[in-house]
Amino acid sequence: MIIQLLNGLVYGGLLVILSSGLVLIFGLRQVVNFAHGAFYTLGAYVALSVSAFVGFWGALAAAFVALSVVGIALDRFCFRPLQNRPHAVVLIITFGLFLIVTDLVQLVWGRESYSLLPPPDFTGPVDVFGTPYPVYRLVVLALAVVAAVALQAWLRLTRIGLHARAAATDIVATGIQGVNTDRVGALVVGVGCGLAGLAGAAAAPLLALTPSMGDAIIIDSFVVMVIGGLGSFGGSIVAAALLGQIQAFGAVYMPSLTTLLPFVLMAAVLVIRPTGLAGARIS
Amino acid sequence: MTACIRFDDVHAYYGGAHILHGVSFAIEPGERVALIGRNGVGKTTVVNSLLGIARIGSGVARIAGRALKNPRTFTAAQLGIAIVPQGRMIVPNLTIEENLILGAAPGRKGYWTLETILALFPILKERARSPGTALSGGQQQMLALGRALMGNPTCLVLDEPSEGLAPVIVDDVADIAAKVAAQGTAILLIEQNLSLVRRAADRFGVMAKGRIVSEGSMAGLDIAALHAHIAI
Amino acid sequence: MVLESSLPLPTRQASDSSRSRAARWLVWSVLAVVVTVLAPTLCSARVIAVSSQALMFGFLAMGTGFIHKHSGLLSFGHAVWFGLAGYSVGILATFSGLPIELAIAIGLVLVVALAALVAMVIMRSPGIAFSMLTLAINVAVFELFNRMRGATGGADGFSIALPETIFGVPTTSLQSPQTMFVIMGITTIVTVGALTLFERSHLGQLTLAIRENPERARFIGYDIYWPRVIVFVISAALAAIGGLLFTLYTGFVSPEVLGFMTSGQAMIMAMVGGTAAAWGPVAGALMFFLVRDRVTFLGDHWMLPLGSALIVVMAVWPTGLVGAADFVSRRIRGAARRLHG
Ligand SMILES: Nc1ncnc2c1ncn2[C@@H]1O[C@H](COP(=O)(O)OP(=O)(O)O)[C@@H](O)[C@H]1O
Numbered sequence: 001m002i003i004q005l006l007n008g009l010v011y012g013g014l015l016v017i018l019s020s021g022l023v024l025i026f027g028l029r030q031v032v033n034f035a036h037g038a039f040y041t042l043g044a045y046v047a048l049s050v051s052a053f054v055g056f057w058g059a060l061a062a063a064f065v066a067l068s069v070v071g072i073a074l075d076r077f078c079f080r081p082l083q084n085r086p087h088a089v090v091l092i093i094t095f096g097l098f099l100i101v102t103d104l105v106q107l108v109w110g111r112e113s114y115s116l117l118p119p120p121d122f123t124g125p126v127d128v129f130g131t132p133y134p135v136y137r138l139v140v141l142a143l144a145v146v147a148a149v150a151l152q153a154w155l156r157l158t159r160i161g162l163h164a165r166a167a168a169t170d171i172v173a174t175g176i177q178g179v180n181t182d183r184v185g186a187l188v189v190g191v192g193c194g195l196a197g198l199a200g201a202a203a204a205p206l207l208a209l210t211p212s213m214g215d216a217i218i219i220d221s222f223v224v225m226v227i228g229g230l231g232s233f234g235g236s237i238v239a240a241a242l243l244g245q246i247q248a249f250g251a252v253y254m255p256s257l258t259t260l261l262p263f264v265l266m267a268a269v270l271v272i273r274p275t276g277l278a279g280a281r282i283s
Numbered sequence: 284m285t286a287c288i289r290f291d292d293v294h295a296y297y298g299g300a301h302i303l304h305g306v307s308f309a310i311e312p313g314e315r316v317a318l319i320g321r322n323g324v325g326k327t328t329v330v331n332s333l334l335g336i337a338r339i340g341s342g343v344a345r346i347a348g349r350a351l352k353n354p355r356t357f358t359a360a361q362l363g364i365a366i367v368p369q370g371r372m373i374v375p376n377l378t379i380e381e382n383l384i385l386g387a388a389p390g391r392k393g394y395w396t397l398e399t400i401l402a403l404f405p406i407l408k409e410r411a412r413s414p415g416t417a418l419s420g421g422q423q424q425m426l427a428l429g430r431a432l433m434g435n436p437t438c439l440v441l442d443e444p445s446e447g448l449a450p451v452i453v454d455d456v457a458d459i460a461a462k463v464a465a466q467g468t469a470i471l472l473i474e475q476n477l478s479l480v481r482r483a484a485d486r487f488g489v490m491a492k493g494r495i496v497s498e499g500s501m502a503g504l505d506i507a508a509l510h511a512h513i514a515i
Numbered sequence: 516m517v518l519e520s521s522l523p524l525p526t527r528q529a530s531d532s533s534r535s536r537a538a539r540w541l542v543w544s545v546l547a548v549v550v551t552v553l554a555p556t557l558c559s560a561r562v563i564a565v566s567s568q569a570l571m572f573g574f575l576a577m578g579t580g581f582i583h584k585h586s587g588l589l590s591f592g593h594a595v596w597f598g599l600a601g602y603s604v605g606i607l608a609t610f611s612g613l614p615i616e617l618a619i620a621i622g623l624v625l626v627v628a629l630a631a632l633v634a635m636v637i638m639r640s641p642g643i644a645f646s647m648l649t650l651a652i653n654v655a656v657f658e659l660f661n662r663m664r665g666a667t668g669g670a671d672g673f674s675i676a677l678p679e680t681i682f683g684v685p686t687t688s689l690q691s692p693q694t695m696f697v698i699m700g701i702t703t704i705v706t707v708g709a710l711t712l713f714e715r716s717h718l719g720q721l722t723l724a725i726r727e728n729p730e731r732a733r734f735i736g737y738d739i740y741w742p743r744v745i746v747f748v749i750s751a752a753l754a755a756i757g758g759l760l761f762t763l764y765t766g767f768v769s770p771e772v773l774g775f776m777t778s779g780q781a782m783i784m785a786m787v788g789g790t791a792a793a794w795g796p797v798a799g800a801l802m803f804f805l806v807r808d809r810v811t812f813l814g815d816h817w818m819l820p821l822g823s824a825l826i827v828v829m830a831v832w833p834t835g836l837v838g839a840a841d842f843v844s845r846r847i848r849g850a851a852r853r854l855h856g
């Protein structure tokens with residue numbers, strides 16, 4: 001029981017990091033980044049490659065920074081120039097980017113699977129209410145909490161966070177006030193993609209690294225984002241926690257149905273609240 | 284002295300739609316100028332060409348002597364032009380105080396600070412933590428004015444500030460415009476309410492069909508003739 | 516009042532121009548039929564085999580293109596309907612003992628009914644969630660069949676027991692590329708024609724108006740929910756027809772055709788072909804398959820060039836082949852007019 005609960009929290013934590021990035025980008029550019037799962041994968045591989053030189057924590061930071069740079073470029077060369085195009089066009093372009101990044105990972109690292117060891121201080125099990133539990137998983141959970149709190153603090157307490165929130169609501173009104181919305185856009189998309197890289201790096205020691213490792217979890221974060229109400233951090237945190245538990249308990253009690261459960265949850269939420277948990281009701 | 288805003292034969296477009304057909308005017312520092320005209324003649328488009336929302340096809344628009352080439356929405360504010368846009372554009376998910384702080388983005392220091400603005404608008408001080416859209420129309424207009432002033436602009440542009448406001452509140456707008464002008468800030472007032480124009484401007488231009496068709500000073504103004512220009 | 520008249524509902528065209536359009540249609544259809552019938556004798560067997568597969572996936576692309584055209588939505592999950600048609604007909608034909616013709620009919624009805632149920636849920640949420648939802652459903656269904664042990668063979672798929680003849684056509688000739696190419700060609704031509712007629716119908720024009728401006732359509736008093744559900748169902752039915760024909764042709768069904776990459780490829784075919792006209796996705800599918808058949812030197816690394824091509828098309832020429840054809844034909848007509856004038 002407690003194991004499943006914790007597993008659910010850990011997975012939910014990863015979903016929180018991933019979907020926070022999606023929500024950030026969506027808020028500012030009204031686009032769902034279909035390449036987000038490939039960025040997660042790329043983050044894991046970047047961490048794999050640099051961990052030998054900079055250690056695990058350095059690798060985590062490197063994954064965040066590397067994917068932030070990718071995100072800044074994505075905003076500069078895709079989202080901003082295509083700001084006035086239909087969202088469908090931009091969405092397809094991010095799908096194209098998903099194909100490219102996935103293939104690049106295969107070209108650079110090959111198809112075989114790798115594993116990344118957790119940091120040496122966190123390899124063993126730890127005792128949780130009498131049950132041994134891999135301590136690194138708790139590290140991932142803590143990391144997710146720290147990331148979510150830091151993100152909220154950044155958005156709520158800093159001047160740039162204020163500009164980002166304003167731009168996410170009304171980018172034109174914000175620009176008229178003199179906020180350099182180009183820079184804010186690059187920063188926000190950069191942080192959003194960086195979070196995907198961070199999630200990938202943090203998840204790397206939990207599973208095998210393969211070029212398609214991001215496919216399953218990105219689907220779940222899409223589900224989280226939809227259930228949460230698309231543009232809402234609060235909604236997606238609740239949805240991530242819920243989905244994490246469903247996946248963890250489903251894997252044990254209804255293994256054949258786990259892949260359908262997120263969809264059932266989603267259908268249930270959408271029937272009751274078409275715009276998601278935190279979404280405004282449409283009249 | 285360089286003009287705060289200067290248009291030289293500006294032709295502006297939305298996509299292929301040609302809206303401004305050669306607009307020229309200048310606003311010198313400290314001047315109070317009104318731009319009047321009926322709905323749809325292109326008054327807001329004058330503002331939008333400063334913001335890059337309307338494209339300048341030919342002619343030159345300058346802010347503080349600098350010619351605008353592909354301006355972004357934030358260019359004007361960073362060059363000292365604060366705009367109170369038509370419809371006010373209060374950011375709904377920010378509090379009143381946050382909306383005001385947003386206006387400080389250009390980072391220019393001067394007389395206007397959060398304190399001086401809250402002192403000028405007591406209602407905003409009372410409700411500093413409630414969402415900007417919780418205010419009435421008139422209060423939102425005050426918020427938009429306060430927010431624009433937070434940037435300590437050299438020129439304040441007001442696009443139809445009296446639209447949808449009760450006469451008493453229009454009086455307030457006039458008072459505030461007078462206080463702003465007293466700080467030496469230039470004002471470009473886009474209006475259809477002539478009583479406000481008369482109180483808040485020294486000079487005016489009348490627009491029709493994307494052109495400035497007549498200009499004059501407030502002294503010896505024939506209000507009846509003006510009415511003919513803007514009556515619907 | 517102004518709103519009413521600017522809603523692009525069917526307007527009676529001058530009979531003269533509609534007659535000339537009908538004539539143009541006739542010419543193109545006859546031409547397409549002639550090409551279809553002659554192609555097996557003119558082209559290499561390999562081109563014919565690849566093309567008949569392309570036309571099967573062309574139905575999937577048509578479904579994806581249709582929903583994009585009539586609702587502005589991007590589906591990343593239409594392979595579900597393509598694959599489910601194969602599975603339901605395959606399962607019914609192999610295990611139920613029903614005659615194949617009945618199995619086909621029931622199988623298609625089941626898939627369409629399921630599509631209607633799904634549409635009724637996802638059309639309630641805002642359009643932006645649609646792509647994510649369809650993708651999520653696709654992955655869920657794929658995993659379901661991939662893991663399902665027993666008769667359907669899990670990840671390996673299973674061979675379908677087909678009788679000697681299907682609708683009077685010997686199964687062996689149905690499964691030969693030459694015959695199938697002609698069947699595919701004719702069904703495609705008929706379907707393209709039907710979709711073009713749909714576009715001109717009241718419902719077709721209404722769905723286009725809803726796509727342009729849902730608020731306005733609702734304001735005028737149109738229901739905007741059911742027309743979108745219907746568009747989804749039609750698009751799923753198109754994909755299901757493709758899946759059915761593909762299954763009969765191969766006599767085999769596996770989760771591979773259900774994968775979201777299949778959906779993604781169909782979306783690429785539709786976009787590269789262009790969705791403004793019903794033939795666009797078909798052209799996109801033919802191009803996709805014929806190019807992929809030639810470009811073998813890429814090996815496994817086809818996603819990189821495909822993704823790059825997709826980005827370039829969307830950024831530079833988002834109307835696809837349909838847009839290009841339109842551009843060329845307008846140029847030609849313009850030149851002709853100048854010559855005459
Ligand atoms: N975003 C836009 N795209 C196309 N045309 C526009 C746009 N905004 C305004 N217009 C047109 O430009 C003309 C001038 O509009 P505007 O400058 O807003 O007028 P005013 O502010 O004087 O009422 C009007 O005919 C209006 O319909």
Ligand SMILES: [Mg+2]
Pocket residue numbers: 323326327328369442443
């Ligand atoms: Mg206006």
